[in-house]
Amino acid sequence: QVQxxxxxxxxxxxxxxxxxSCAASGGAFSRYNMGWFRQAPGKERxxxxxxxxxxxxxxxxxxxxxxxxxxxxxxxxxxxxxxxSLKPEDTAVYYCxxxxxxxxxxxREADFSSWGQGTQVTVSx
Numbered sequence: 067q068v069q070x071x072x073x074x075x076x077x078x079x080x081x082x083x084x085x086x087s088c089a090a091s092g093g094a095f096s097r098y099n100m101g102w103f104r105q106a107p108g109k110e111r112x113x114x115x116x117x118x119x120x121x122x123x124x125x126x127x128x129x130x131x132x133x134x135x136x137x138x139x140x141x142x143x144x145x146x147x148x149x150x151s152l153k154p155e156d157t158a159v160y161y162c163x164x165x166x167x168x169x170x171x172x173x174r175e176a177d178f179s180s181w182g183q184g185t186q187v188t189v190s191x
Contacts, residue, residue, distance in 0.1 A: 068093030068180045070162045075185030078152055082189070086147040088162030088182055098180075099165040099172035100138060100145040104158035104187075111161070115147060116172045125173055130156075152189045159184040 074086040086102070101116035115136040116125045124136050135148040145162060163178035172178070 068095065068098065068164050068166075070164060070180055070182035072160065072162045072182045072185040075160060075187045077188045077190060080152065080154060080189055080191050082152050083148070083150045084152065084187060086149065086160055086162075086185060086187070088145045088147075090143045090145070090164065093164070093166075093180075095143040095164075096140040097166065097168070099167075099169065099177075100136075101163045101165065101172055101178055102136060102145075102147045103161045103163060103175060103178075104156075105161070105184075106155075106158040109158075111175055113173055113175070114160070117145065118170070118172065119168060123170075125171070149187070152187075154189045154191045156187060157189050158187060160187050 069092045102114040105111040117136045133151045138145045161184045162182040164180040165172045165178045
C-alpha cells in the first residue's frame with residue numbers, strides 16, 4: 067500500500083498563496099488517482115480536488131474552482147495543490163489521498179483507500 071506524506075502547510079494572510087505537496091512511496095504512483103481533501107474544525111472532511119492517474123482530468127470543488135490547481139509529477143511520485151487567493155474559510159487540515167482503482171471520477175472520500183497524515187493550512191483575516 068502506498069504511503070503518503072504532505073508538505074507545505076502553514077500560515078498565510080487572506081489573498082496569499084501556498085503550495086502543498088504530497089510525496090508517495092511504496093506503491094505504483096503512476097497508477098493512482100490522487101486527491102486532496104480538507105477538514106476544518108467542527109466540520110466533516112470534504113473533497114477539494116483530484117487528478118486522474120494519467121493526469122488527463124482534474125476535478126475541483128466549487129468552492130476552490132479558479133483558485134486552486136492540482137498537478138502531478140509521476141517521475142517524482144508527487145502530487146501538488148497550488149492554492150491562490152486564499153480565504154479564511156480555506157483554513158483546514160489538508161489531506162492527500164490515493165485511489166488505486168482507475169475510476170473515471172475520483173471525487174468521494176470513499177473512493178480513496180490511502181491517506182496522508184494531513185498538513186495544517188491557516189488563513190488569517
